[in-house]
Amino acid sequence: MKLKYFLLFIIITALGFFFFYSQAKSKANKQTITTEEISQGIPDDFLAFYNQFHEDTTFQLAHINFPLKGIKAIEDIGGGEDYLYARNEWIIHRPFDDMGGTFSRSFEEFAGIIVETMIANDGQFRSVRRWAKLSDEWNLIFYQPMGMY
Numbered sequence: 001m002k003l004k005y006f007l008l009f010i011i012i013t014a015l016g017f018f019f020f021y022s023q024a025k026s027k028a029n030k031q032t033i034t035t036e037e038i039s040q041g042i043p044d045d046f047l048a049f050y051n052q053f054h055e056d057t058t059f060q061l062a063h064i065n066f067p068l069k070g071i072k073a074i075e076d077i078g079g080g081e082d083y084l085y086a087r088n089e090w091i092i093h094r095p096f097d098d099m100g101g102t103f104s105r106s107f108e109e110f111a112g113i114i115v116e117t118m119i120a121n122d123g124q125f126r127s128v129r130r131w132a133k134l135s136d137e138w139n140l141i142f143y144q145p146m147g148m149y
Helices: 002-029 044-055 057-062
Strands: 064-071 082-085 103-110 113-120 126-134 137-147
Touching (some): 044 057
Antiparallel strands (some): 064 082, 103 113, 126 137
8 A cells, every 4th residue: 555655656746847847948948038139229228128028917018009000910810911909908928939949039120119020940930029119118019920921
């Protein structure tokens, strides 16, 4: 009888270990933005803002210019067309995940607007977000979800 409980304990411990290991590995693949990714012309204060945007949901919602201009996901009815995202339908954005190196991300600045492009390395899928300072604070001002465009 003691052997049964011991084996059960070992199995539960092993399952717990694998669960926490997989969670840690998953989090390691999700990246915040680093100074190496910021090209010249991207303001220094954008780095801290961008990381906090993805870590704090309240902060995120407070820094989106709702109704948010964008494009509806291509797989949705009416997808690929201009769309205004409402606060009550917003899906919280999490840190960028390169999916094991299959996606890349770039940032460009033009006339005070930062354009972030996330693209599959095969070029088939992409997502675009635009950021701008409104009242001295960075805000998301445009969103095109991941899709084929």
